Amino acid sequence: MEEKQAVDLFLRNRSEESFCALFEALYPRVRRYFIVRSLDRMTAEELAQNVLLKVYNRSGELRDRDLFNGWLFKVARNELLAYWRRNFNAGQTIEYEPLEDDLSNELTTGSAGVQFDDWMTSLEPAERELTRLRFIEELSYEELAVAFDVPMGTVKWRLFNVKKKLSQIISASMTAPNS
Amino acid sequence: MNHGITDKEWMLYLEGELDEATVHGLEAHLVSCKACWDYFDQLAGAGEQLRVTGEAIRSELSLCDRVLYRALVSTVSRINRQEKPSHDMKVRLDYLRSIMAPMCGARTVERALKLAAEASPAKTLEAVSDEHWNPFLLMLTSIAAVMCGETAADLIWESGQAEVASC
Numbered sequence: 001m002e003e004k005q006a007v008d009l010f011l012r013n014r015s016e017e018s019f020c021a022l023f024e025a026l027y028p029r030v031r032r033y034f035i036v037r038s039l040d041r042m043t044a045e046e047l048a049q050n051v052l053l054k055v056y057n058r059s060g061e062l063r064d065r066d067l068f069n070g071w072l073f074k075v076a077r078n079e080l081l082a083y084w085r086r087n088f089n090a091g092q093t094i095e096y097e098p099l100e101d102d103l104s105n106e107l108t109t110g111s112a113g114v115q116f117d118d119w120m121t122s123l124e125p126a127e128r129e130l131t132r133l134r135f136i137e138e139l140s141y142e143e144l145a146v147a148f149d150v151p152m153g154t155v156k157w158r159l160f161n162v163k164k165k166l167s168q169i170i171s172a173s174m175t176a177p178n179s
Numbered sequence: 180m181n182h183g184i185t186d187k188e189w190m191l192y193l194e195g196e197l198d199e200a201t202v203h204g205l206e207a208h209l210v211s212c213k214a215c216w217d218y219f220d221q222l223a224g225a226g227e228q229l230r231v232t233g234e235a236i237r238s239e240l241s242l243c244d245r246v247l248y249r250a251l252v253s254t255v256s257r258i259n260r261q262e263k264p265s266h267d268m269k270v271r272l273d274y275l276r277s278i279m280a281p282m283c284g285a286r287t288v289e290r291a292l293k294l295a296a297e298a299s300p301a302k303t304l305e306a307v308s309d310e311h312w313n314p315f316l317l318m319l320t321s322i323a324a325v326m327c328g329e330t331a332a333d334l335i336w337e338s339g340q341a342e343v344a345s346c
Contacts, residue, residue: 016255016258019255019258020251020255023250023251023254024247024251027242027247027250027251028240028241028242028247031240031242031250032236032237032240035240036236036240042317042318042321045246045250045317046313046314046317048250049250049253049254049257049313052254053254053257053258056254056258057261110235110236110239111239112232112235112236112238112239113236113239113240115232116229116232116233116236119229131229134229134233135229135230135232135233136233136236136237138233156190156194157190160186160189160190160193163193163222163225163226163229164186164222166225166229167218167221167222167224167225168221170221170224170225170228170229171221171224171225174224174228
């Protein structure tokens with residue numbers, strides 16, 4: 001079943017059957033969300049299950065069905081923040097994930113992921129989050145606005161600034177001999 | 180600002196939202212200014228490369244049916260358990276012991292249970308509870324896969340889920 005169809009079915013009729021269809025449609029994306037943020041696969045799978053469980057329990061909070069993806073990744077982001085708070089020093093202020101310097105983390109992704117992670121090191125944590133949701137999870141501007149609780153114009157402006165920051169780096173990596 | 184073109188105008192132009200008159204002016208400038216043309220080319224190229232690389236990442240991180248199925252069974256079990264009282268943890272662990280002992284011996288089973296608990300949020304076997312059951316079972320299954328193979332690991336996983344569902 002296609003993702004949109006599974007979401008509509010579940011939101012109309014919350015049952016185990018509709019949840020299973022929703023789970024099959026969404027779990028790979030949510031799991032991927034955690035993997036590209038450098039979590040090992042077991043932790044990513046556990047957190048993804050937590051997110052889908054929260055979707056089951058809290059789907060009534062969703063006001064606009066068309067913005068389901070934005071709400072979903074807001075839940076995922078909060079799950080990730082809670083995970084970092086539990087697993088890092090209490091004295092640290094955790095807003096986003098700790099900077100990962102190891103670009104060769106083979107548990108994360110293949111060569112495209114390594115390339116993407118390399119570009120992300122030039123961005124601030126908030127920009128990295130926005131860029132991953134836009135270009136890996138393909139959230140629309142509207143959905144990103146929901147996920148980050150900001151106006152759509154702010155989303156567009158921040159993404160423009162990301163492209164500005166990355167334009168020369170990406171251009172250089174595309175013309176490098178090994179690219 | 181770049182040759183009289185503001186960042187806002189660049190952004191709107193890339194989004195296709197710039198008014199027609201300004202578009203004409205901007206494009207007339209691009210035709211004659213290599214620096215601005217290169218700047219635009221890099222901006223547009225960056226967006227395209229991010230899009231293409233994102234697509235490649237989605238392909239790289241595809242999910243096999245086995246992992247999807249396990250995750251689904253685990254999550255549905257948690258949903259079903261939400262309204263039910265906690266099952267006796269000792270009974271659950273003893274059931275797993277009875278499944279595993281013929282495969283690898285009682286001492287190895289105890290060692291595996293202890294290791295799985297230590298690697299899970301429970302940290303000790305005594306602290307394993309409903310809340311920790313799934314991460315504990317996941318760790319135990321991983322250990323069993325190494326010790327006894329994937330078939331045995333699947334049996335342990337299914338047994339652990341079935342014991343939960345029976346309460």
